[in-house]
Amino acid sequence: xxxxxLSGWWRARQLPCLSAHxxxxxxxxxxxxxxxxxxxxxxxxxxCPRCRAEYEQLRFASRALSHFVVPDARPAGWQVGDPRxxxxxxxxxxxxxxxxxxxxxxxxxxxxxxxxxxIIFAGVLFVNRPVQTQTSxxxxxxxxxxxxIKVIEVPVEREVVRERVVTRxxxxxxxxxxxxxxxxxxxxxxxxxxxxxxxxxLRRATNSDREASARASLTGFxxxxxxxxxxxxxxxx
Amino acid sequence: xxxxxxxxxxxxxxxxxxxxxxRIRAGEAALFAQLYxxxxxxxxxxxxxxxxxxxxxDDMAQEIFLRAYQQIGSYKGxxxxxxxxYRLAVNHxxxxxxxxxxxQSAVVMSDADExxxxxxxxxxxxxxxxxxxxxxxxLQEQVRQALLTLKPEMRVLLVLKExxxxxYEEIAERLSCSTGTVASGLSRARQLLARKLEKLKGKI
Numbered sequence: 381x382x383x384x385x386l387s388g389w390w391r392a393r394q395l396p397c398l399s400a401h402x403x404x405x406x407x408x409x410x411x412x413x414x415x416x417x418x419x420x421x422x423x424x425x426x427x428c429p430r431c432r433a434e435y436e437q438l439r440f441a442s443r444a445l446s447h448f449v450v451p452d453a454r455p456a457g458w459q460v461g462d463p464r465x466x467x468x469x470x471x472x473x474x475x476x477x478x479x480x481x482x483x484x485x486x487x488x489x490x491x492x493x494x495x496x497x498x499i500i501f502a503g504v505l506f507v508n509r510p511v512q513t514q515t516s517x518x519x520x521x522x523x524x525x526x527x528x529i530k531v532i533e534v535p536v537e538r539e540v541v542r543e544r545v546v547t548r549x550x551x552x553x554x555x556x557x558x559x560x561x562x563x564x565x566x567x568x569x570x571x572x573x574x575x576x577x578x579x580x581x582l583r584r585a586t587n588s589d590r591e592a593s594a595r596a597s598l599t600g601f602x603x604x605x606x607x608x609x610x611x612x613x614x615x616x617x
Numbered sequence: 618x619x620x621x622x623x624x625x626x627x628x629x630x631x632x633x634x635x636x637x638x639x640r641i642r643a644g645e646a647a648l649f650a651q652l653y654x655x656x657x658x659x660x661x662x663x664x665x666x667x668x669x670x671x672x673x674x675d676d677m678a679q680e681i682f683l684r685a686y687q688q689i690g691s692y693k694g695x696x697x698x699x700x701x702x703y704r705l706a707v708n709h710x711x712x713x714x715x716x717x718x719x720x721q722s723a724v725v726m727s728d729a730d731e732x733x734x735x736x737x738x739x740x741x742x743x744x745x746x747x748x749x750x751x752x753x754x755x756l757q758e759q760v761r762q763a764l765l766t767l768k769p770e771m772r773v774l775l776v777l778k779e780x781x782x783x784x785y786e787e788i789a790e791r792l793s794c795s796t797g798t799v800a801s802g803l804s805r806a807r808q809l810l811a812r813k814l815e816k817l818k819g820k821i
Binding site for chain 1: 650657671675778779804810814818
């Protein structure tokens with residue numbers, strides 16, 4: 381093997397020897413070389429101080445490990461019953477073996493593709509799940525007024541999900557008789573003129589883009605065309 | 618105990634283990650105790666070399682036998698039982714050490730300890746007041762600690778070669794690699810160990 385040309389004596393000191401014999405030092409130390417290789421290593425060791433130093437390191441480590449003492453083993457007793465009775469709970473060995481056999485039969489990419497398809501299918505199902513309407517069981521923060529306007533959502537399109545949140549907001553907000561005045565305890569919300577109440581409700585509840593139209597005209601109020609929202613007017617008492 | 622067990626191992630008839638295994642698989646589970654007695658000493662030596670502590674070595678050896686017992690059905694007889702068993706043992710000990718290494722950092726002597734040891738070992742008249750036994754114990758302790766700081770993959774090579782005294786071929790068989798890999802790995806592991814024990818040079 382040709383020697384690399386070195387730029388300085390310090391590099392020569394730091395670089396290990398590039399001879400092939402250097403790779404045989406451990407085997408030489410352990411007596412794992414045949415006679416020819418052994419002679420080769422010996423002659424190289426006589427000529428190369430770096431390999432000699434490395435060989436000394438290996439020998440030193442080997443000598444150091446001769447001071448590693450393993451204490452006497454004290455085996456505890458081994459008592460077992462029927463191996464079939466000692467199977468771990470859960471899956472039996474036969475089941476596991478079948479599982480592994482299956483795993484080997486189907487290559488990993490196929491298994492991964494099936495798993496991915498299942499996840500996507502589940503995701504689609506989750507997104508398109510039917511939304512439950514809340515008509516009677518709407519949470520009321522004040523006692524239920526004889527509402528004049530009832531908003532019923534029709535769960536057909538995806539937008540319904542957004543509208544449902546809006547309806548929740550309607551019922552969760554404290555009822556205001558007039559803007560800026562809370563309903564006080566003991567005051568019946570039904571005492572407030574229905575038209576004013578409904579207007580307040582709608583203004584607070586609807587989205588900002590539809591706020592203006594709701595405020596302008598109650599009777600003429602219609603939801604945006606892209607929203608599946610139906611307003612049912614109940615007859616006034 | 619170790620020598621007895623090793624003699625039992627050496628004196629075994631060829632194929633006796635395999636016959637035992639066949640009977641165990643046929644239902645005579647109690648016969649596993651014979652394999653346990655026969656293989657325990659070597660398994661414990663491997664476990665002690667890998668963990669450096671008796672309690673952990675006992676635990677590891679027990680786990681190895683338990684695993685061998687549970688998986689004895691998967692021994693197909695393609696190799697000797699000893700090969701199969703030791704391969705399982707080495708794999709398990711490597712996994713055990715990697716797991717332990719993740720949970721707790723390697724046992725490294727604190728600076729105070731090292732300073733103390735150095736002081737004692739380099740004291741001029743140390744032998745005057747410290748018995749030879751104590752010095753030897755300290756030496757053993759230092760070697761043990763240095764070995765434990767090596768990576769499990771390097772440690773297992775040194776344990777199999779220096780403590781169990783196996784040939785390159787046997788080590789390669791147990792680690793499922795080539796003898797060339799064993800030789801280069803051993804060389805690296807020894808150099809690392811020698812560097813860690815630099816301060817003991819001249820005392821060993």
